[in-house]
Amino acid sequence: MPHPSRSSRALARLALGLAIGPCLSGCGAGDEDERLNVLMVVIDTARADKFGSYGHSGGLTPRMDELAAQGATFERAVAHAPWTLPSTASLLSSLHPQEHGAGGFLDLEKLERGDSSGIGFRPLPDSVQTVTESFRASGWRTGAIVNVDFLDEGFGLTQGIDDLDARWYESNQEVRSATQTTDKALDWLDDHADEPFFLLTHYFDAHAVYSPPEEYRQRFAAPQDQTDSNFVFGTRAHMLMLRAGKLALDPDLIRRAELLYEAELAYVDAEVGRLLDGVAERGLSDDTLVVLTADHGEEFLDHGGFEHGHSLYDELISVPLIFRLPGLVRPGVRPAGTAALVDVAPTLCELAGVPTPEAFVGRSLTSALRGEQLAERPVLAHGNFWGQPLASWESAGFKLILSPGGDGQELVELFDMQQDPGEERNLAGERPELLKKLRDEYEAVREHLARRAESGEVQLSDELRDRLQALGYLGGAPVGEEDEE
Numbered sequence: 001m002p003h004p005s006r007s008s009r010a011l012a013r014l015a016l017g018l019a020i021g022p023c024l025s026g027c028g029a030g031d032e033d034e035r036l037n038v039l040m041v042v043i044d045t046a047r048a049d050k051f052g053s054y055g056h057s058g059g060l061t062p063r064m065d066e067l068a069a070q071g072a073t074f075e076r077a078v079a080h081a082p083w084t085l086p087s088t089a090s091l092l093s094s095l096h097p098q099e100h101g102a103g104g105f106l107d108l109e110k111l112e113r114g115d116s117s118g119i120g121f122r123p124l125p126d127s128v129q130t131v132t133e134s135f136r137a138s139g140w141r142t143g144a145i146v147n148v149d150f151l152d153e154g155f156g157l158t159q160g161i162d163d164l165d166a167r168w169y170e171s172n173q174e175v176r177s178a179t180q181t182t183d184k185a186l187d188w189l190d191d192h193a194d195e196p197f198f199l200l201t202h203y204f205d206a207h208a209v210y211s212p213p214e215e216y217r218q219r220f221a222a223p224q225d226q227t228d229s230n231f232v233f234g235t236r237a238h239m240l241m242l243r244a245g246k247l248a249l250d251p252d253l254i255r256r257a258e259l260l261y262e263a264e265l266a267y268v269d270a271e272v273g274r275l276l277d278g279v280a281e282r283g284l285s286d287d288t289l290v291v292l293t294a295d296h297g298e299e300f301l302d303h304g305g306f307e308h309g310h311s312l313y314d315e316l317i318s319v320p321l322i323f324r325l326p327g328l329v330r331p332g333v334r335p336a337g338t339a340a341l342v343d344v345a346p347t348l349c350e351l352a353g354v355p356t357p358e359a360f361v362g363r364s365l366t367s368a369l370r371g372e373q374l375a376e377r378p379v380l381a382h383g384n385f386w387g388q389p390l391a392s393w394e395s396a397g398f399k400l401i402l403s404p405g406g407d408g409q410e411l412v413e414l415f416d417m418q419q420d421p422g423e424e425r426n427l428a429g430e431r432p433e434l435l436k437k438l439r440d441e442y443e444a445v446r447e448h449l450a451r452r453a454e455s456g457e458v459q460l461s462d463e464l465r466d467r468l469q470a471l472g473y474l475g476g477a478p479v480g481e482e483d484e485e
Ligand SMILES: [Zn+2]
Pocket: 044, 045, 083, 084, 085, 207, 295, 296
């Protein structure tokens, strides 16, 4: 193996991390041989509550639960959009969808009328700096194995990737399997394990269409679907019918679909496990920071809907977030509170000693990875694949969701995320003062975002900067947190 002395460095990191905190002098920078590798695993469409490490009892994710036990698992992590393109762009750029600009929508009614303004997708602009660009600029070899068009070059998310291996098909019915994806990742590691690397590995299997391999179908599907491999669900034809109101959401049918989805997730879990085994077999575990997350979840009638892209409830934006790194990440730690996907890139930069771009708006989670308390911060989410954009603002344990109605009537919802994590009881009517507080906070942020969109860059008045900083929206310490670090 290329780095026989590496495991002793994990112990050295442990001592350093416990004594002085993470990488204050850049524990990853310097000698090439000392640098940390990063393996970022993104499971498309993996909702957090299907993981054993997030409370599911179905035994779907034993290998990823093992990873969670070896590392840190954020009790709640939130994506900033309910679909792939804007959410993954936020993960890689540490910017919110309104800031990085990648996203778009599909308006079926307009398209049916032949109105071409019914479709509009925007790539991630070149001017946005991604975490992979930062690592590459600091001398890391960067690779990505991705399986959907939104993550391919055309949408700008592969900025900073030296070796891109993208495979996608016009129809979601054909997918590069998790097995092939893991094989590709291991091949890439064989070629690059002797240099510091950052590898993004994306699994698409759990995304509709749900069509698990036979072994997983037999273990997890509904009885009538265990042998009948003709039952697949979630084709694009299904989705278009659904969104056009032409497919009834029969609960029994959706439950069968959900079990197929679970079978797919279990299959991906086994392949993620094989990838991690491959990392260990190559002697890389001690020097490879593993971060595992998802771009968004999936709805199975939780709020009367199905699939994703259409709401900002937690079944669509609550995702798993797990870090493992011997020495700097305390095994089994479970930070309470809410982390956000914009926080991932700054965390990777700090742990690896790569300069954090000034534009990043997320915060580093490194102190929480050592077991310290995670300070509360508001979380902003935005977007809707299927029409008018939605926005949510979560602050001090409450989530505000603003949905423009088709009739010009805005739907306003307010949920107590501690008492009512299923977001079933809308408090907007009974808590007017709280509602006003969150709306005012959100409006301040929206104003900032609108200016940014106009000018193409952040130009804040001192007053607005102070306000946003106080809300914890901008990088830097929010009010009441100044004493930390
Ligand atoms: Zn996705």
